[in-house]
Amino acid sequence: MLEMRFDTCTSTVHRVFVMTSQADQHAHVVGLGLIGGSVALALKDQGWSVTGVDRDQSVESLALSRAMIVSTVAHRETTLLFVCTPAGQVIEIAKQLLNDFDSEKVVVTDVAGVKGSIASQISDGRFIGGHPMAGSEMRGLEGADAALFTGCTWVLTPSSTTSPDSYARLHGVLRDIGAVVMALDAADHDRMVAMASHVPHLVAGALMNEANDMAQADGALLQLAAGGFRDMTRISAGDPTIWPDILFENSDAVLAGLSRLQERITELTTLVHAKDRVALLKTLGSAADARRRLPGSAALTTKLTEVRIPVPDRPGVLAEITTLASELQINIFDIEIGHSVEGSPGVLLLSVESTQAPKLMGALRGRGFAAGMKSL
Structure with a gap:
């Protein structure tokens, strides 16, 4: 088990405070191997202030010496946390992070290659299971590369409890580091x-x-x-x-x-x-x-259409819509949540390729959603 060190006021572990960074975005990575190190570098390139921890202190020292992370202590305003450990450790660590970082703005995700057992045991809406379909014959932090996720498929597994705001934020971050996000049911x-x-x-x-x-x-x-x-x-x-x-x-x-x-x-x-x-x-x-016929890396098209979907206030709507897009092999380039005034449904805003928008519209209407669209 990794030793967890946080500077949150509610943490039950050793409290250590670090100086506030000038960066507005704070992320924390647990497990600084190939994937965790690459996540840290990719986020850093996007302007995030990144902290990280590893069970091997020599790895932490290397990450600090190479400026991959700014500290091994998570910042008290951290809003994005990646669990980059072996699959068997994810549940315990993710639950601890969700407990220690209790803000509604916090998003916790993982990178394990198996999702069903994890999804079934974490019901917090701020947790979203993830799996980047990326790797290298290189091992450990030495192989970390900020460009590892460029063009790769990054699977997210939203559930009936997933917070739409959390999903939208994580989706945007992964797009920013170059990944193509796909939503799937954990069992699928x-x-x-x-x-x-x-x-x-x-x-x-x-x-x-x-x-x-x-x-x-x-x-x-x-x-x-x-x-x-x-x-x-x-x-x-x-x-x-x-x-x-x-x-x-x-x-x-x-x-x-x-x-x-x-x-x-x-x-x-x-x-x-x-x-x-x-x-x-x-x-x-x-x-x-x-x-x-294998699909290649998805490139951002110059012509996008925004699909607008008024959504009822019921569990699982986000998961239903995003997994439907994946089933249709439609890439979602951006996702936003338009919050409603009291008594009106919220609106889910999806940016997709213009050529794929009618296909998605038809499928959504077939599921009973009153979708509309406009060119961007």
Whole structure:
């Protein structure tokens, strides 16, 4: 467990006060590894005053010496907190942060690769589960990069208790550091990310270990490893310590993905054994077509349309609307909450690509929302 040090008046841990920074925005990062360090650098580039803490004091010292953080003590006016620890530690740390920072302006989020178990145990509307789909073969703070999240998909998992204001603030910050924000239900995230991230990591590791074992007898093998092999195994060079928590927490989806992959390997084994050229070309061609259709990084379009949605005052509306946009593969470039006068519904303002606005409008009206739009 990380030692938590705050300068909040309500904290039950050791109180230490730091001088007030001139920056108006204060963020705190718990866990200064590759992702946490990159978050700190990215926020710093956007003008945030960033503090941070790590269980390893040598890491804290390095972050301070490189001016990645200004202190290991969270500022009393901190409004944004990132939990960048292994998945198994997120719940306890997030709950402590929510307790110590009791302002309604505070937003707490995490970066763990599994979301269901976390979402089910944190009901505070100021907590929003997150997962940046970014990484590197570099490890720890040494690999931290302010540009790591540029163009990457950053999943948020709003729930029925999520504060719309908290979501809008976090969405805006993540857009500012270059991420493309996608909203998913926590359970859907875990099912999909098992195939998109967790199973590929296991497969890359298995392939690398098999090649390495073969190289013990055939020393030239690894010298033959060209671009394709290196591309397929690159992720196996990442930090292994983060993976047990993720894989065990998401074991049902991971095991299901491995089972389906084993069926495909069995099918390929049969085709090669039978020398079935037609069927083999069909499956390889299908894979090639699917790979070419993978979506690339989303770039900000010059033509945006604002979709305006009067929303009823009931739980889960924000989660319903944002996850609907993700299901339709529509990127939300900006999100604002227009608060209502008493007796009138609030208004959710979404900025999306002009070409995608009619599609979103139709889907919203199909769900009973009276949406309107205007060009920006």
